[in-house]
Amino acid sequence: MPNTGESLPSQTDSALHRINSLLLAEHSMDSLLQAVVDATKDTLPGYVDASISVLIGTRPATAVYSGQLALDLDETQYARGHGPCLHAAVSGEFVEITDARSETRWPDYMARAVERGSLSSLSLPLPMDGLHGGMNVYATEAGAFDEDARTAAARFTRSAALAISNMHAYETARDIADNLDVALRSRAVIDQAKGILMERQKLNADQAFQYLAHASQATNRKLRDVAEHLVRTGEVMQPTRRR
Incomplete structure (x- = not known):
């Protein structure tokens, strides 16, 4: 979390204000x-990664993620068919792991979480009619989440649900799932681009993702566009130079 001098609730307010501005x-x-x-x-304290899991029919998938740790642990649970993120998404119950x-x-999953370096996590169900999903927050430290952090995570989860509602209030649950499927296809392109960077520059998966994220910020283009450009041309998109 950046050291801005603001309290966590104030930082959460600022972040949500920026997100809500995007909805317009x-x-x-x-x-x-x-x-x-x-x-x-960026807002929660310590080193954390976050993701949003969704069930498209009965198939779980990660629609978006902030780093490789979140994706790896989501997919570990999908492969096993159980774990805190799946439980939260299906049951609608909040799940906190204080020390894996x-x-x-879920002992087999917990062993993998410890091996991967995540000792605590939050899994919060998305409050949506007709859609099963959840926000997942993975931390490297045990007992990483106090009451302020839990409240902030819950507010970000509601923001995700609000984004879906505002974008597709008039559509059915099937239409929502179709749009989330588009997000998954975008992720496939990002994974292709990561693979190119991992091979070419000898990066690990997380370093390759951060490389693409930095290129996205530098060019003010969507991460998906940067990834598609790399897959199509073999070149990393560069900022436009001003004359």
Whole structure:
């Protein structure tokens, strides 16, 4: 979390104000949800990664994520068919893991979480009619979340649900799932671009993702556009030089 001198509730207010301003402009579903997980990562204290899981039919998938840790742990749970993020998404219940080393639920997943470096996490259901999903927040430290952090995570989760509602209030749950499927296809392109960078520059998956994120910020283009450009041309998109 950046050392701005602001309290966590104040930083959360500022981040949500920026996100809510995006709702007034024309944005895609994936760009809005990406803004929510990025703000969650940047606002909560300590090192955290965030993601949004959705169930398209019965198939779970990660629509957006802020870093490789979140994606790896989401997909570990999908492969096993259980874990805190799936439980929150399906049951609608809040799940907190305070220390994965001593947690007795989902022991095979907990072993992987410890191995990957996540000792605590929050999984919060998305409050949406006709859609199962949730916000996942993974921290490297045990007991990383106090009451202010839990409240902030819940507010970011409601913001994600509001983004979906405002974008598709007139559509059915099937239409919402179709739009989230577009976000998943965008993620596939990002994964292709990451693979190119990992091979070419000998980066690991998280370093490749951050490389693309920095290029996105530098060029003021969506992460998906930067990734598509790299896959199509073999070149990393560069900022336009002013004369």
